[in-house]
Amino acid sequence: MTPELFALIETLTAARSLPLNGYQRLIEARCPESAALLAKQAVQARKEIYGNTVYVRGLIEISNFCRNDCLYCGIRRSNRHCQRYRLTPEQILACADEGYLLGFRTFVLQGGEDIFFTDKILCELICTLKQKHPDCAITLSLGERSRESYQLLREAGADRYLLRHETADRTHYQSLHPPEMSYEHRMQCLQDLRELGYQVGCGFMVGSPGQTSAELARDLKFMEEFKPDMCGIGPFVPHRDTPFRKEPAGTVELTCYLLSILRLIYPPVLLPSTTALGTIDPQGREKGIQAGANVVMPNLSPVSVRKQYELYDNKICTGEESAQCRDCLDARMRSIGYEIVTSRGDIKTF
Ligand code: SAH
Numbered sequence: 001m002t003p004e005l006f007a008l009i010e011t012l013t014a015a016r017s018l019p020l021n022g023y024q025r026l027i028e029a030r031c032p033e034s035a036a037l038l039a040k041q042a043v044q045a046r047k048e049i050y051g052n053t054v055y056v057r058g059l060i061e062i063s064n065f066c067r068n069d070c071l072y073c074g075i076r077r078s079n080r081h082c083q084r085y086r087l088t089p090e091q092i093l094a095c096a097d098e099g100y101l102l103g104f105r106t107f108v109l110q111g112g113e114d115i116f117f118t119d120k121i122l123c124e125l126i127c128t129l130k131q132k133h134p135d136c137a138i139t140l141s142l143g144e145r146s147r148e149s150y151q152l153l154r155e156a157g158a159d160r161y162l163l164r165h166e167t168a169d170r171t172h173y174q175s176l177h178p179p180e181m182s183y184e185h186r187m188q189c190l191q192d193l194r195e196l197g198y199q200v201g202c203g204f205m206v207g208s209p210g211q212t213s214a215e216l217a218r219d220l221k222f223m224e225e226f227k228p229d230m231c232g233i234g235p236f237v238p239h240r241d242t243p244f245r246k247e248p249a250g251t252v253e254l255t256c257y258l259l260s261i262l263r264l265i266y267p268p269v270l271l272p273s274t275t276a277l278g279t280i281d282p283q284g285r286e287k288g289i290q291a292g293a294n295v296v297m298p299n300l301s302p303v304s305v306r307k308q309y310e311l312y313d314n315k316i317c318t319g320e321e322s323a324q325c326r327d328c329l330d331a332r333m334r335s336i337g338y339e340i341v342t343s344r345g346d347i348k349t350f
Helices: 003-015 020-028 032-050 089-101 119-132 147-156 170-176 183-195 213-226 252-265 275-280 284-291 322-335
Strands: 053-056 058-063 106-111 137-141 160-162 199-206 230-235 339-341
Touching: 003 020, 003 032, 003 252, 020 213, 020 252, 032 252, 032 284, 053 322, 058 089, 089 106, 089 119, 089 322, 106 160, 119 137, 119 147, 147 183, 160 230, 170 183, 183 199, 199 213, 199 252, 213 252, 230 252, 230 275, 252 275, 252 284, 275 284, 284 322, 322 339
Parallel strands: 053 339, 058 106, 106 137, 137 160, 160 199, 199 230
Antiparallel strands: none
């Protein structure tokens, strides 16, 4: 490893920060030795806070109807080949009940931006969920809504909100999204969510078309400044019915490298080892944990609709029952010396 890389890693570990060009160099000049050192430091930093435990969240994909047209996403509105579905509130509650029996204490309701899910319908759903399972945390991942809407959902009982910023570079953001979407609005949503008292998750894809180490450096700087409770990152994976069908997927290597850096920037942050990572590499989720991630999100959606929530090609875990997904991840984590815990899994800040 070059003295430059070594010095950058020393500074990052001590100061929890690098200048923008420092992040960029750390990415550009990376080598297997710098990856190994970062992973070692990241695992150490996580261990001091979370031991060898991995938090688990039950993911319920409530709808694949979407009014947006993000260029990378398989459920974008202009994909005519996408078979649309939407779960009823009763189906969603049934998924959560099943999840509860399997030990889940956090439910993530994720979906496209489906106008069927009005504030009224969502608030009723959240209230019922909270009444049935008061010891559970509810996370929403339903895209951009108005501040008023976020406020109502929060008052109804939602605890957390995941909204990946996708990229912290305005020009890059525009190249990934249709003209009616804006970087400013995405960032405003994250700000609103935080002010309303949500635990907030941001995040980005690794290897999205047009992304260079300069954009990634901005993502790292944003994460350093915003200090989200959670940061979801996973490789970009092309979907055959999108304009990015011919673009190459992101790599496990770079995703893991960034997971280690994110852990060192903000040691308490919740970092999921994502399904996308498991999709491009059969051992991807294990590698993510070994690089510094501490959350996994098995799927609780009804098997009948799993295949339809296809954000990218070849998504894994579309054939198994919820219990199988839970058991599979349990075994995978144990195989690398980690233990899944079934608490709400809140961030541990001091
Ligand atoms: N509509 C919600 C949920 C989006 S799906 C929202 O806007 O937040 C969750 C995440 O999947 C997205 O934020 C995006 O980062 C990721 N994603 C979408 N398409 C993808 C692809 N082709 N490859 C990898 N990740 C993708």
